[in-house]
Amino acid sequence: xxxxxxxxxxxxxxxxxxxxxxxxxxxxxxxxxxxxxxxxxxxxxxxxxxxxxxxxxxxxxxxxxxxxxxxxxxxxxxxxxxxxxxxxxxxxxxxxxxxxxxxxxxxxxxxxxxxxxxxxxxxxxxxxxxxxxxxxxxxxxxxxxxxxxxxxxxxxxxxxxxxxxxxxxxxxxxxxxxxxxxxxxxxxxxxxxxxxxxxxxxxxxxxxxxx
Amino acid sequence: xxxxxxxxxxxxxxxxxxxxxxxxxxxxxxxxxxxxxxxxxxxxxxxxxxxxxxxxxxxxxxxxxxxxxxxxxxxxxxxxxxxxxxxxxxxxxxxxxxxxxxxxxxxxxxxxxxxxxxxxxxxxxxxxxxxxxxxxxxxxxxxxxxxxxxxxxxxxxxxxxxxxxxxxxxxxxxxxxxxxxxxxxxxxxxxxxxxxxxxxxxxxxxxxxxxxxxxxxx
Numbered sequence: 001x002x003x004x005x006x007x008x009x010x011x012x013x014x015x016x017x018x019x020x021x022x023x024x025x026x027x028x029x030x031x032x033x034x035x036x037x038x039x040x041x042x043x044x045x046x047x048x049x050x051x052x053x054x055x056x057x058x059x060x061x062x063x064x065x066x067x068x069x070x071x072x073x074x075x076x077x078x079x080x081x082x083x084x085x086x087x088x089x090x091x092x093x094x095x096x097x098x099x100x101x102x103x104x105x106x107x108x109x110x111x112x113x114x115x116x117x118x119x120x121x122x123x124x125x126x127x128x129x130x131x132x133x134x135x136x137x138x139x140x141x142x143x144x145x146x147x148x149x150x151x152x153x154x155x156x157x158x159x160x161x162x163x164x165x166x167x168x169x170x171x172x173x174x175x176x177x178x179x180x181x182x183x184x185x186x187x188x189x190x191x192x193x194x195x196x197x198x199x200x201x202x203x204x205x206x207x208x209x210x211x
Numbered sequence: 212x213x214x215x216x217x218x219x220x221x222x223x224x225x226x227x228x229x230x231x232x233x234x235x236x237x238x239x240x241x242x243x244x245x246x247x248x249x250x251x252x253x254x255x256x257x258x259x260x261x262x263x264x265x266x267x268x269x270x271x272x273x274x275x276x277x278x279x280x281x282x283x284x285x286x287x288x289x290x291x292x293x294x295x296x297x298x299x300x301x302x303x304x305x306x307x308x309x310x311x312x313x314x315x316x317x318x319x320x321x322x323x324x325x326x327x328x329x330x331x332x333x334x335x336x337x338x339x340x341x342x343x344x345x346x347x348x349x350x351x352x353x354x355x356x357x358x359x360x361x362x363x364x365x366x367x368x369x370x371x372x373x374x375x376x377x378x379x380x381x382x383x384x385x386x387x388x389x390x391x392x393x394x395x396x397x398x399x400x401x402x403x404x405x406x407x408x409x410x411x412x413x414x415x416x417x418x419x420x421x422x423x424x425x426x427x428x429x
Contacts, residue, residue: 032243033240036236036239036240040231040236040239041229041230044229044231045226045229048226048229049222049225049226058231061231061235062235062239065239066239066242066246069246069247070246070250136221136224139217139218140222140225143222154218154222155222158215158218158219158223159223159226186214189218190214
Protein backbone atom coordinates (compact mmCIF):
# COMPACT_ATOMS: atom_id res chain seq x y z
CA UNK A 1 0.00 0.00 0.00
CA UNK A 2 2.65 2.51 1.05
CA UNK A 3 5.41 3.39 -1.35
CA UNK A 4 8.84 4.85 -0.75
CA UNK A 5 8.67 8.40 -2.05
CA UNK A 6 11.47 10.83 -2.63
CA UNK A 7 10.36 14.43 -3.05
CA UNK A 8 12.31 17.58 -3.62
CA UNK A 9 10.58 20.29 -1.61
CA UNK A 10 12.14 23.75 -1.33
CA UNK A 11 15.67 22.47 -1.74
CA UNK A 12 15.19 19.51 0.57
CA UNK A 13 15.09 15.89 -0.44
CA UNK A 14 12.37 14.17 1.56
CA UNK A 15 12.36 10.43 1.75
CA UNK A 16 9.16 8.89 3.04
CA UNK A 17 9.63 5.21 3.74
CA UNK A 18 8.38 2.61 6.20
CA UNK A 19 11.29 3.27 8.55
CA UNK A 20 10.39 6.94 8.85
CA UNK A 21 6.72 6.14 9.45
CA UNK A 22 7.71 3.55 12.04
CA UNK A 23 9.75 6.23 13.80
CA UNK A 24 6.70 8.51 13.82
CA UNK A 25 4.62 5.65 15.23
CA UNK A 26 7.27 5.34 17.95
CA UNK A 27 6.68 9.02 18.83
CA UNK A 28 9.68 10.48 17.01
CA UNK A 29 8.93 14.21 16.71
CA UNK A 30 11.36 14.81 13.86
CA UNK A 31 9.90 11.94 11.79
CA UNK A 32 6.37 13.26 12.33
CA UNK A 33 7.40 16.74 11.15
CA UNK A 34 8.95 15.25 8.01
CA UNK A 35 5.74 13.38 7.27
CA UNK A 36 3.75 16.56 7.90
CA UNK A 37 5.96 18.53 5.51
CA UNK A 38 5.49 15.91 2.83
CA UNK A 39 1.76 15.35 3.12
CA UNK A 40 0.44 18.76 4.27
CA UNK A 41 -0.27 20.13 0.76
CA UNK A 42 -1.60 16.80 -0.55
CA UNK A 43 -4.04 16.64 2.32
CA UNK A 44 -4.89 20.32 1.92
CA UNK A 45 -5.61 19.92 -1.81
CA UNK A 46 -7.71 16.81 -1.26
CA UNK A 47 -9.66 18.56 1.48
CA UNK A 48 -10.18 21.63 -0.67
CA UNK A 49 -11.58 19.61 -3.57
CA UNK A 50 -14.04 17.90 -1.22
CA UNK A 51 -14.98 20.96 0.82
CA UNK A 52 -14.63 23.61 -1.91
CA UNK A 53 -13.70 26.16 0.74
CA UNK A 54 -10.18 27.41 1.57
CA UNK A 55 -10.91 28.23 5.20
CA UNK A 56 -12.64 24.93 5.89
CA UNK A 57 -9.82 23.08 4.11
CA UNK A 58 -7.19 24.78 6.29
CA UNK A 59 -9.17 23.93 9.42
CA UNK A 60 -9.54 20.35 8.26
CA UNK A 61 -5.74 19.99 7.75
CA UNK A 62 -5.17 21.05 11.36
CA UNK A 63 -7.83 18.64 12.61
CA UNK A 64 -6.50 15.80 10.41
CA UNK A 65 -2.88 16.08 11.54
CA UNK A 66 -3.92 16.50 15.15
CA UNK A 67 -5.85 13.25 14.89
CA UNK A 68 -2.95 11.57 13.07
CA UNK A 69 -0.60 12.63 15.86
CA UNK A 70 -2.98 11.40 18.54
CA UNK A 71 -3.66 8.00 17.01
CA UNK A 72 -0.56 7.16 14.96
CA UNK A 73 0.70 4.84 17.73
CA UNK A 74 -2.37 2.66 17.09
CA UNK A 75 -1.29 2.04 13.50
CA UNK A 76 -0.31 -1.63 13.30
CA UNK A 77 1.81 -1.47 10.18
CA UNK A 78 3.68 1.40 8.53
CA UNK A 79 2.61 0.04 5.11
CA UNK A 80 -0.98 1.13 5.72
CA UNK A 81 -0.06 4.72 6.60
CA UNK A 82 -1.10 6.48 3.38
CA UNK A 83 -4.50 4.77 3.16
CA UNK A 84 -5.04 5.48 6.85
CA UNK A 85 -4.11 9.15 6.40
CA UNK A 86 -6.56 9.60 3.52
CA UNK A 87 -9.23 7.74 5.42
CA UNK A 88 -8.88 10.29 8.23
CA UNK A 89 -8.88 13.08 5.65
CA UNK A 90 -12.10 11.89 4.02
CA UNK A 91 -13.89 11.26 7.33
CA UNK A 92 -12.84 14.66 8.71
CA UNK A 93 -14.06 16.41 5.56
CA UNK A 94 -17.38 14.53 5.71
CA UNK A 95 -17.74 15.49 9.34
CA UNK A 96 -17.15 19.17 8.51
CA UNK A 97 -19.68 18.97 5.67
CA UNK A 98 -22.25 17.36 7.95
CA UNK A 99 -21.76 20.14 10.48
CA UNK A 100 -22.22 22.71 7.72
CA UNK A 101 -25.21 20.70 6.44
CA UNK A 102 -23.62 20.49 2.99
CA UNK A 103 -23.34 16.71 2.88
CA UNK A 104 -25.34 15.64 -0.18
CA UNK A 105 -26.07 12.05 -1.06
CA UNK A 106 -26.70 10.30 -4.33
CA UNK A 107 -30.12 11.13 -5.76
CA UNK A 108 -30.62 7.61 -7.12
CA UNK A 109 -30.18 4.07 -5.93
CA UNK A 110 -26.60 2.80 -6.20
CA UNK A 111 -27.78 -0.67 -7.19
CA UNK A 112 -29.16 0.83 -10.40
CA UNK A 113 -25.87 2.64 -10.82
CA UNK A 114 -24.00 -0.70 -10.86
CA UNK A 115 -25.61 -1.51 -14.20
CA UNK A 116 -24.33 1.62 -15.93
CA UNK A 117 -21.72 0.75 -18.52
CA UNK A 118 -19.24 3.29 -19.70
CA UNK A 119 -17.38 3.31 -22.98
CA UNK A 120 -14.22 5.39 -22.74
CA UNK A 121 -14.05 5.98 -26.48
CA UNK A 122 -17.20 8.15 -26.21
CA UNK A 123 -15.28 10.74 -24.28
CA UNK A 124 -14.20 13.48 -26.70
CA UNK A 125 -11.59 16.07 -25.78
CA UNK A 126 -11.45 19.39 -27.60
CA UNK A 127 -8.18 20.20 -29.30
CA UNK A 128 -8.78 23.92 -29.59
CA UNK A 129 -6.96 25.74 -26.76
CA UNK A 130 -9.89 28.05 -26.01
CA UNK A 131 -12.35 25.22 -26.14
CA UNK A 132 -10.07 23.18 -23.95
CA UNK A 133 -9.94 25.97 -21.36
CA UNK A 134 -13.68 26.19 -21.43
CA UNK A 135 -13.91 22.43 -21.17
CA UNK A 136 -11.63 22.48 -18.08
CA UNK A 137 -13.89 25.02 -16.42
CA UNK A 138 -16.90 22.87 -17.29
CA UNK A 139 -15.24 19.76 -15.83
CA UNK A 140 -14.23 21.53 -12.60
CA UNK A 141 -17.74 22.92 -12.26
CA UNK A 142 -19.12 19.47 -12.93
CA UNK A 143 -16.78 17.84 -10.37
CA UNK A 144 -17.97 20.26 -7.68
CA UNK A 145 -21.59 19.57 -8.61
CA UNK A 146 -21.17 15.78 -8.25
CA UNK A 147 -22.55 14.05 -5.13
CA UNK A 148 -19.90 14.05 -2.40
CA UNK A 149 -19.15 10.31 -2.48
CA UNK A 150 -18.65 10.34 -6.28
CA UNK A 151 -16.47 13.43 -6.02
CA UNK A 152 -14.36 11.72 -3.34
CA UNK A 153 -13.74 8.71 -5.57
CA UNK A 154 -12.71 10.92 -8.50
CA UNK A 155 -10.36 12.98 -6.30
CA UNK A 156 -8.67 9.94 -4.81
CA UNK A 157 -8.37 8.31 -8.21
CA UNK A 158 -7.08 11.26 -10.24
CA UNK A 159 -5.35 13.50 -7.69
CA UNK A 160 -3.89 10.95 -5.28
CA UNK A 161 -3.28 8.15 -7.80
CA UNK A 162 -5.11 5.60 -5.70
CA UNK A 163 -6.18 2.23 -7.09
CA UNK A 164 -9.80 1.01 -6.99
CA UNK A 165 -8.85 -1.37 -4.16
CA UNK A 166 -7.24 1.38 -2.10
CA UNK A 167 -10.20 3.70 -2.62
CA UNK A 168 -12.58 0.92 -1.56
CA UNK A 169 -10.56 0.50 1.62
CA UNK A 170 -10.47 4.23 2.34
CA UNK A 171 -14.17 4.82 1.70
CA UNK A 172 -15.12 1.56 3.43
CA UNK A 173 -17.11 0.32 0.44
CA UNK A 174 -16.68 -2.57 -1.96
CA UNK A 175 -14.71 -2.36 -5.18
CA UNK A 176 -17.84 -2.65 -7.35
CA UNK A 177 -19.36 0.43 -5.74
CA UNK A 178 -16.12 2.37 -6.23
CA UNK A 179 -15.98 1.35 -9.88
CA UNK A 180 -19.59 2.36 -10.51
CA UNK A 181 -19.07 5.72 -8.76
CA UNK A 182 -16.00 6.33 -10.90
CA UNK A 183 -17.80 5.42 -14.12
CA UNK A 184 -20.83 7.49 -13.15
CA UNK A 185 -18.52 10.46 -12.50
CA UNK A 186 -16.86 10.07 -15.85
CA UNK A 187 -20.22 9.75 -17.58
CA UNK A 188 -21.50 12.97 -16.01
CA UNK A 189 -18.26 14.74 -16.92
CA UNK A 190 -18.63 13.58 -20.51
CA UNK A 191 -22.19 14.83 -20.73
CA UNK A 192 -21.22 18.15 -19.21
CA UNK A 193 -18.36 18.50 -21.65
CA UNK A 194 -20.68 17.81 -24.56
CA UNK A 195 -23.07 20.48 -23.29
CA UNK A 196 -20.21 22.95 -23.02
CA UNK A 197 -19.15 22.27 -26.58
CA UNK A 198 -22.64 22.94 -27.79
CA UNK A 199 -22.87 26.18 -25.80
CA UNK A 200 -19.69 27.68 -27.25
CA UNK A 201 -20.93 26.52 -30.64
CA UNK A 202 -17.73 24.95 -31.78
CA UNK A 203 -17.35 21.50 -33.30
CA UNK A 204 -15.80 18.91 -31.05
CA UNK A 205 -12.32 18.08 -32.25
CA UNK A 206 -11.40 21.49 -33.80
CA UNK A 207 -7.94 22.82 -34.70
CA UNK A 208 -5.08 21.35 -32.76
CA UNK A 209 -3.30 24.25 -31.19
CA UNK A 210 -1.29 22.88 -28.27
CA UNK A 211 1.82 24.43 -26.80
CA UNK B 212 -5.39 12.64 -25.21
CA UNK B 213 -7.14 10.02 -23.12
CA UNK B 214 -10.11 11.05 -21.03
CA UNK B 215 -8.46 9.89 -17.79
CA UNK B 216 -5.35 11.93 -18.51
CA UNK B 217 -7.41 14.99 -19.36
CA UNK B 218 -9.47 14.79 -16.16
CA UNK B 219 -6.31 14.19 -14.12
CA UNK B 220 -4.67 17.21 -15.71
CA UNK B 221 -7.71 19.39 -15.06
CA UNK B 222 -7.91 18.36 -11.40
CA UNK B 223 -4.17 18.80 -10.81
CA UNK B 224 -4.19 22.22 -12.43
CA UNK B 225 -7.13 23.24 -10.25
CA UNK B 226 -5.19 22.64 -7.04
CA UNK B 227 -1.54 22.97 -8.01
CA UNK B 228 -1.35 26.53 -6.78
CA UNK B 229 -2.82 25.59 -3.43
CA UNK B 230 -0.20 25.49 -0.69
CA UNK B 231 -0.52 25.89 3.02
CA UNK B 232 1.16 29.07 4.21
CA UNK B 233 4.11 28.88 6.60
CA UNK B 234 2.02 30.63 9.27
CA UNK B 235 -0.67 27.98 9.16
CA UNK B 236 1.92 25.19 9.17
CA UNK B 237 3.61 26.71 12.24
CA UNK B 238 0.23 27.11 13.89
CA UNK B 239 -0.66 23.46 13.22
CA UNK B 240 2.70 22.18 14.50
CA UNK B 241 2.42 24.42 17.56
CA UNK B 242 -1.04 23.08 18.22
CA UNK B 243 0.25 19.51 17.87
CA UNK B 244 3.10 20.25 20.32
CA UNK B 245 0.64 21.73 22.81
CA UNK B 246 -1.58 18.72 22.43
CA UNK B 247 1.40 16.41 22.97
CA UNK B 248 2.34 18.31 26.12
CA UNK B 249 -1.23 18.06 27.35
CA UNK B 250 -1.28 14.32 26.57
CA UNK B 251 1.99 13.82 28.44
CA UNK B 252 0.58 15.63 31.49
CA UNK B 253 -2.57 13.53 31.29
CA UNK B 254 -0.49 10.35 31.01
CA UNK B 255 1.62 11.38 33.99
CA UNK B 256 -1.51 11.97 36.08
CA UNK B 257 -2.90 8.61 34.96
CA UNK B 258 0.39 6.88 35.82
CA UNK B 259 0.38 8.53 39.25
CA UNK B 260 -3.22 7.43 39.82
CA UNK B 261 -2.42 3.87 38.72
CA UNK B 262 0.54 3.80 41.08
CA UNK B 263 -1.67 5.12 43.91
CA UNK B 264 -4.34 2.48 43.23
CA UNK B 265 -1.63 -0.20 43.14
CA UNK B 266 -0.35 0.99 46.52
CA UNK B 267 -3.89 0.93 47.91
CA UNK B 268 -4.26 -2.62 46.66
CA UNK B 269 -0.99 -3.55 48.37
CA UNK B 270 -2.24 -2.07 51.65
CA UNK B 271 -5.48 -4.04 51.24
CA UNK B 272 -3.49 -7.21 50.58
CA UNK B 273 -1.36 -6.64 53.70
CA UNK B 274 -4.56 -6.14 55.73
CA UNK B 275 -6.00 -9.39 54.36
CA UNK B 276 -2.79 -11.27 55.16
CA UNK B 277 -2.73 -9.87 58.72
CA UNK B 278 -6.40 -10.79 59.19
CA UNK B 279 -5.73 -14.30 57.89
CA UNK B 280 -2.77 -14.67 60.24
CA UNK B 281 -4.96 -13.55 63.16
CA UNK B 282 -7.59 -16.11 62.16
CA UNK B 283 -4.96 -18.85 62.04
CA UNK B 284 -2.77 -17.89 64.99
CA UNK B 285 -5.42 -17.03 67.62
CA UNK B 286 -7.14 -20.47 67.57
CA UNK B 287 -3.70 -22.08 67.44
CA UNK B 288 -2.62 -20.07 70.51
CA UNK B 289 -5.81 -20.96 72.37
CA UNK B 290 -5.31 -24.66 71.58
CA UNK B 291 -1.69 -24.49 72.70
CA UNK B 292 -2.66 -22.73 75.94
CA UNK B 293 -5.39 -25.29 76.61
CA UNK B 294 -3.03 -28.19 75.95
CA UNK B 295 -0.38 -26.64 78.16
CA UNK B 296 -2.93 -26.16 80.96
CA UNK B 297 -4.04 -29.78 80.68
CA UNK B 298 -0.44 -30.87 80.80
CA UNK B 299 0.13 -28.88 84.01
CA UNK B 300 -2.98 -30.43 85.56
CA UNK B 301 -1.80 -33.90 84.59
CA UNK B 302 1.61 -33.21 86.07
CA UNK B 303 -0.05 -32.01 89.29
CA UNK B 304 -2.04 -35.22 89.42
CA UNK B 305 1.15 -37.18 88.89
CA UNK B 306 2.79 -35.62 91.99
CA UNK B 307 -0.39 -36.26 94.03
CA UNK B 308 -1.24 -32.62 94.38
CA UNK B 309 -4.88 -32.62 93.61
CA UNK B 310 -5.98 -29.06 94.06
CA UNK B 311 -9.65 -29.55 93.38
CA UNK B 312 -10.91 -32.77 95.15
CA UNK B 313 -11.07 -33.04 98.93
CA UNK B 314 -10.74 -36.30 100.85
CA UNK B 315 -12.26 -37.44 104.14
CA UNK B 316 -9.92 -39.25 106.57
CA UNK B 317 -11.74 -41.18 109.26
CA UNK B 318 -9.73 -42.59 112.17
CA UNK B 319 -11.69 -44.71 114.64
CA UNK B 320 -10.23 -45.17 118.14
CA UNK B 321 -11.67 -47.63 120.57
CA UNK B 322 -10.51 -49.51 123.67
CA UNK B 323 -8.57 -52.72 123.00
CA UNK B 324 -10.96 -55.31 124.41
CA UNK B 325 -8.33 -58.04 124.41
CA UNK B 326 -5.97 -55.85 126.47
CA UNK B 327 -8.67 -55.04 129.00
CA UNK B 328 -9.02 -58.78 129.82
CA UNK B 329 -5.42 -58.81 130.97
CA UNK B 330 -4.62 -58.77 134.69
CA UNK B 331 -1.59 -56.60 134.08
CA UNK B 332 -2.33 -52.97 135.08
CA UNK B 333 0.05 -51.58 132.49
CA UNK B 334 -1.54 -53.62 129.73
CA UNK B 335 -4.99 -52.44 130.82
CA UNK B 336 -3.80 -48.83 130.89
CA UNK B 337 -2.34 -49.02 127.35
CA UNK B 338 -5.51 -50.70 126.08
CA UNK B 339 -7.70 -47.74 126.98
CA UNK B 340 -8.07 -44.71 124.70
CA UNK B 341 -6.85 -41.65 126.64
CA UNK B 342 -7.48 -37.98 126.02
CA UNK B 343 -3.84 -37.43 125.11
CA UNK B 344 -4.16 -40.15 122.41
CA UNK B 345 -6.91 -38.13 120.73
CA UNK B 346 -4.88 -34.91 121.16
CA UNK B 347 -1.87 -36.70 119.60
CA UNK B 348 -3.85 -37.57 116.47
CA UNK B 349 -5.28 -34.03 116.27
CA UNK B 350 -1.69 -32.65 116.48
CA UNK B 351 -0.53 -35.02 113.70
CA UNK B 352 -3.40 -33.97 111.42
CA UNK B 353 -2.80 -30.26 112.21
CA UNK B 354 0.84 -30.83 111.26
CA UNK B 355 -0.36 -31.66 107.70
CA UNK B 356 -2.16 -28.29 107.61
CA UNK B 357 -5.59 -29.81 108.19
CA UNK B 358 -7.98 -27.47 109.99
CA UNK B 359 -11.31 -29.24 109.58
CA UNK B 360 -11.21 -31.92 112.31
CA UNK B 361 -14.03 -33.35 114.43
CA UNK B 362 -14.24 -35.94 117.15
CA UNK B 363 -17.60 -37.66 117.40
CA UNK B 364 -18.98 -34.80 115.31
CA UNK B 365 -17.61 -32.29 117.80
CA UNK B 366 -15.52 -29.72 115.91
CA UNK B 367 -12.03 -29.46 117.39
CA UNK B 368 -8.57 -28.04 116.78
CA UNK B 369 -5.17 -28.46 118.40
CA UNK B 370 -6.11 -25.96 121.17
CA UNK B 371 -9.47 -27.53 122.03
CA UNK B 372 -10.01 -28.79 125.57
CA UNK B 373 -9.83 -32.59 125.51
CA UNK B 374 -9.51 -34.02 128.97
CA UNK B 375 -10.25 -37.28 130.80
CA UNK B 376 -13.48 -37.34 132.80
CA UNK B 377 -13.73 -40.65 134.63
CA UNK B 378 -14.59 -43.40 132.21
CA UNK B 379 -15.31 -40.72 129.55
CA UNK B 380 -13.34 -38.08 127.71
CA UNK B 381 -14.58 -34.50 127.90
CA UNK B 382 -14.49 -32.78 124.56
CA UNK B 383 -15.69 -29.18 124.44
CA UNK B 384 -17.38 -29.62 127.81
CA UNK B 385 -19.21 -32.76 126.63
CA UNK B 386 -18.46 -36.29 127.75
CA UNK B 387 -17.94 -38.94 125.10
CA UNK B 388 -17.28 -42.66 125.44
CA UNK B 389 -15.58 -45.00 122.94
CA UNK B 390 -15.52 -45.40 120.02
CA UNK B 391 -13.97 -42.02 119.19
CA UNK B 392 -14.39 -41.23 115.56
CA UNK B 393 -11.94 -38.57 114.35
CA UNK B 394 -12.88 -37.09 110.98
CA UNK B 395 -10.77 -34.65 109.01
CA UNK B 396 -10.91 -33.14 105.53
CA UNK B 397 -7.61 -32.99 103.65
CA UNK B 398 -6.41 -32.12 100.11
CA UNK B 399 -3.84 -34.86 99.70
CA UNK B 400 -4.19 -38.25 98.13
CA UNK B 401 -3.16 -41.33 100.08
CA UNK B 402 -2.68 -39.50 103.37
CA UNK B 403 -4.09 -42.49 105.26
CA UNK B 404 -1.40 -44.75 103.76
CA UNK B 405 1.28 -42.25 104.66
CA UNK B 406 0.02 -42.06 108.26
CA UNK B 407 -0.07 -45.82 108.62
CA UNK B 408 3.28 -46.51 107.01
CA UNK B 409 5.42 -43.56 107.99
CA UNK B 410 4.09 -41.94 111.19
CA UNK B 411 5.66 -43.41 114.34
CA UNK B 412 2.96 -42.11 116.70
CA UNK B 413 0.23 -43.77 114.63
CA UNK B 414 2.32 -46.95 114.51
CA UNK B 415 2.55 -46.85 118.31
CA UNK B 416 -1.21 -46.37 118.69
CA UNK B 417 -1.81 -49.24 116.30
CA UNK B 418 0.57 -51.46 118.28
CA UNK B 419 -1.53 -50.70 121.39
CA UNK B 420 -4.56 -51.95 119.41
CA UNK B 421 -6.66 -48.84 119.98
CA UNK B 422 -6.82 -47.74 116.29
CA UNK B 423 -9.70 -49.74 114.98
CA UNK B 424 -9.68 -48.31 111.46
CA UNK B 425 -8.14 -45.60 109.20
CA UNK B 426 -10.34 -44.92 106.18
CA UNK B 427 -9.99 -42.51 103.27
CA UNK B 428 -12.95 -41.53 101.08
CA UNK B 429 -13.53 -38.89 98.44
